[in-house]
Amino acid sequence: MTSPMPPLRSGQINDAGILVTTIASSPTAPLSPPPQTTGSPTPTPLAEAILDTLVHRIGKDAQAARPHDWLAATILTIRNDIIERWMTSTKAAHAAGAKRVYYLSLEFLIGRLLRDAIANLDRTGEVTEALASLGVELAALEEIEPDAALGNGGLGRLAACFMESLASLDLPAYGYGIRYVNGMFRQRIDDGWQVELPENWLSHGNPWEFERRESAYFIGFGGEVVGHEDGSIHWKPAEALEALAVDTPVVGWRGKRVNTLRLWTARAFDPIRLDAFNAGDHIGALAGQARAESLVRVLYPSDSSAAGQELRLRQEYFFSSASIQDIVRRHVQYFGDIRTLAEKAAIQLNDTHPAVSVAELMRLLTDHHDLGFEEAWGITKATFGYTNHTLLPEALESWPLPLFERLLPRHMQIVYAINAKLLREARAVAGMDDRAIAAISLIDEGGERRVRMANLAFAGAHSVNGVAALHTDLMKQTVFADFHRLYPTRINNKTNGITPRRWLQECNPGLTALIREAIGDGFLDDLTRLTDLRPFAGDAGFRERFMAVKRSNKVALAAHLRESMGLRVDPDALFDVQIKRIHEYKRQLLNIVETVALYDQIRSHPERDWTPRVKLFAGKAASSYHNAKLIIKLANDVARRVNADPSVGGLLRIAFVPNYNVSLAEKIVPAADLSEQISTAGMEASGTGNMKFALNGALTIGTLDGANVEIRDHVGADDIVIFGMTADEVADRRASGYEPRSVIEGSPELRQAVNAISSGVFSPDDHGRYAGLMDGLYAHDWFMVAADFDAYASAQREIDRRWADKDGWAASAIRNVAGVGWFSSDRTIAEYARDIWGVM
Known part of the structure; x- marks a missing residue:
């Protein structure tokens, strides 16, 4: 008889390979029975x-x-x-007979x-x-x-905030997406390296969801398009599957409305081919179901291969087609006339992932509802709005034309027809030259011919919005400059926001209670009422209580880090936090290189009065993104060296916290003292982490990028630390022939940090591990890490000086909370509702 296994302690790995992250009772251990004493x-x-x-x-x-x-x-x-x-x-x-909002997004990071x-x-x-x-x-x-594994980063979290605000503002709405079985991945850190594991959030079911068998739709791929003598067109797909709706209720503030998040799962019409199974092909008999299930398994499957690209396009068409069919079906059921669709439905495309919806709606209107092309195009444009989230060329999706035409032959015809109309209009109305015509074309002719999804979304929408004032201005000047010339009133700005319910009231109840005591309950319904808190920055007693709340949150996070990672940190140190998707433009590398420089300075000058810091990183790198994964390894290698070095005397502690998700953010955000928003200027569309941190009393160190510009305007230039080049300066420096080598050689701290990393100081097991990463800084430094380093290091020393003034820091933190009420997603959604959707 074997002895029972002892219970696992926090920080150990169980048999399933899962890190034990809490010392609370496990889900499989019985709770103590309710006490039966007289006082129960x-x-x-x-x-x-x-x-x-x-x-x-x-x-x-x-x-x-x-x-x-x-x-x-x-x-x-x-x-x-x-x-x-x-x-x-x-x-x-x-x-x-209300008009409904339909929000199409490939991600909904709803959390618990x-x-x-x-x-x-x-x-x-x-x-x-x-x-x-x-x-x-x-x-x-x-x-x-x-946590529901339905998203990865800011795009999905924004969609979740928007759905909650739609319900809170009592606006009828549906969210549409995919019910991912395994999400993107569960991140584990093994010897400093990211390891991607399946996220099995549905392994025991989901009590929040409801399967809707009556809402199932035919989704086709491939095949051919057949024309008939009467002029009608019929698409005969070679392959078909069924999209089945699964609904989750979204509860608004004070329960005034509950809206629907409708996610699609896929199944084959014939889940098993009995003839093949009985013939002995037991695996092949299930191929159809496996092919269908592959569409809903993983968020963002790697597109580094042709098969990966095809799967992504299949995913996007699958959920777009099911959603558009559902919207059209509902409209006809309740209102009868398809021609009134734009009067009763507003469809918002969250980035380019659902852009094929434009062609899908045109297909349904022309092929199934017998409308002429011109009438269908007018309805389509009046119905759709498009939100752009990036100026990065690689993130503006496009698909190889042969792939698009093979999978969606009818949609390819429609794209060509739309393009012909668009280009004729551009030539006739705006007198555009060949360069401008090439820029707005839905077909990229430069090299491999590709279908441009951002251009399709822009052409097929009556409104195209950016998500921060700077981002919107750059849209007009860069990626959509020629579209803006053709349609000068179409681009508008809707600066992002966050829901204050989750990102203040729920994740930081101590601060919420303190604010209520100071200014009453008005801010709970109107976050802009936080401005009433500003005078309390001058109240010594309030500052003391405010910082006591912050310290309590830091103690709780410190306990979590100790239990989950075995790392001890001092809650009285400055908690310096950068948590977000790992990408070179977000410049985690800048933060790490400056940390190495700081480490060297602390060791070299122990006589100086250094600010104790806890540097926290978290985020996932796309599985095929080599440099991002290498940056994660570097962060962990630096942490291992620094945390074990007694010469820093506890003045610097570093942690990369694994498996970043909503629930982890809810622990970290209230405890942060410093919010790192240091992207290369002109590359971050908006950011929403910057808003969450400021709302919870963290000071921002950042570039004038995304919504940082507007945060500075709302909280005041004295209560945010801005450094580095502006977007215009970045563009000018690139255009003028930027030479990063001379910059690195001219900065002793930067040069020493880069050389230490490159030579293997932090990677004794592989001295050449980071040579290529550092050589990239010398060779091209596209993200301006070297160019902004000295300004960033100087800004960090300014943070040290501010931290030393405890009263000044507390007052500044309070003014940050008081100044960011405008960044509520309620305000953002009200602007969409009024200016784009026509539902307020």
């Missing part, structure tokens, strides 16, 4: 309802229930209230939903009390709820 609290009606659900829906009694059973019972019980409100919201929209739902229903206290009466802690249940 009497179960509330909600507690009794949860117990009833536990017995009749989960099949457990209180004595046998495990934490995951209590979590499911709690969600299912609270869900009953949500369902009632959901049905009421839907019926009211139908009865009013239990805390969000009960907070928006204003039932947190009630649920806490009910569970406590049963001997269960709500916070413990919240920690074991998995």
Whole structure:
């Protein structure tokens, strides 16, 4: 008889390869039964309802229930209230004949939903009390709820914030995306390297979702297009599968509306070919189902191969076609006349991923509803809006024309027809030359012919918006300059925002309570009321309480880092944080190189009064992005060397925190003192992390990029630390023949840090590991790491000086909170609703 395995401690790896990150009870260990003493609290009606659900829906009694059973019972019980409100919201929209907003996004990074739902229903206290009466802690249940693996970065988190604000503003809306089984990936760090593992968030089901069997649609690929004598056209796909809707309710603030997030899953019409199976081809018999399931397995499959490119295009058409078919079906069902579609539906494309929707709607209108091309095109443009999120050429999607035509032959015809109309209009109306015509064409003729999805989205929308003032101006000057000349009123700005419910009230209850005590509850419904907090920056007592809240959050994060990583950090040190997708333009490398320089200065000059710092990094690198993954390894190699060096005396600690997601951000953001927003100017569309940190009382160190410009305007230039070149200066320097080698050689700190990294000081097991990465700085330095280094290092020393003035730092942090109420996603959505969608 074998002895039972001892329980795993935090920081150990279990048999499934999962890092144990909490010392709380595991989801499979029974909770202690409710105390039976005379003083035990009497179960509330909600507690009794949860117990009833536990017995009749989960099949457990209180004595046998495990934490995951209590979590499911709690969600299912609270869900009953949500369902009632959901049905009421839907019926009211139908009865009013309301225009609906349809938000199409390849990502929805919604995070955990239990805390969000009960907070928006204003039932947190009630649920806490009910569970406590049963001997269960709500916070413990919240920690074991998995994050929905439906996104990766700012694009998906923005979509989640927007969906919550749409419901909070009582606007009827659907979100449309893909129900990813494994998401992007779960990140594990092995010996400093990123390892990608499947994110099995659905392995035990999802109590928040509802399968809608009646909402299933035919999705075709390939085949041929057949013309008939009557002029009609019929696409005969060679391959077909079914898109099936799965709905998740989205609860608005104070529960005033519950909207729908509709995600698509895929299945083959014939899940198993019995003839092949019975003939012995047991694997081949399931090929159709496997091919369908591949569409919903992974977010952003690598497109470094032809097969990867094809899978991405299939994914994008799959969810776009299902969504557009669903929107058209709903409109015809409730309003009858397809010609009124734009009056009752506003479709917003979140970046270029759903841009094929333009061609899909044209196909449905012309081929299935018998509208002429001109009429269909007018309806299409009036219905669609397009949000651009990037000026990076590689992120403006395009597809090889042969691939697009092979998979979507009818859509290729429609793209050509749209392009012909567009180019004739450009030549006749605007008198554009051949260069301008080539720039706006939907077909890129430079080299391999490709279909430009951003151009298709721009041409097919009545509104095209950027997501920060600077970004929108650059759109007009760069990637869409010729489109802007052709359609001078189409581009507009809608600066991004974040939902204050999740990013203040829920993740930072201590600060929320302090603000309520100071200025009342008005900011809970209108975040701009935070401006009332500004005078409190001069109140010594308030500053002390404000910093006490911050320290409490830092203590909690320090405990998490100790439990999950075995790393001890001082909560009284400055917490310097850069958490975001790992990409060279976001310049984690600049941060790491400056950290190496700081490390060297601390060792060389121990007599100086250095500011104790905890440098925190987190984020995922795309699986095929070599340099980004190398930057993660460098961060971990530097951390390993610095954290083990007694000569720095605890003045510098570094951690790369693995598997960055919404729940991890909810721990880190409230604890941050310094927010790193240091992208190369002109490359970050907006950013939303910058808003989250400032809302939670962190000072920003950053370039004049994205929404940093507007944050500076709202919080005040004295309460943000700006460094480096502007977007115009970056462009001018590139154009004038930038020579990074001379810059590096002219900066002693930079040169020494680069040489140390390049020579293998931080990689003794492989001295040449970072030689190529550092050679890239010498050779071209496209992201201006060297060019901005001295300004960045100087800005960091300015941060040191500010940190030494504790009262001044606290006052500045308070003014940051007071100044960023404008960056609520409620404000952003109200602007979309008024200016683009026509629903307010």
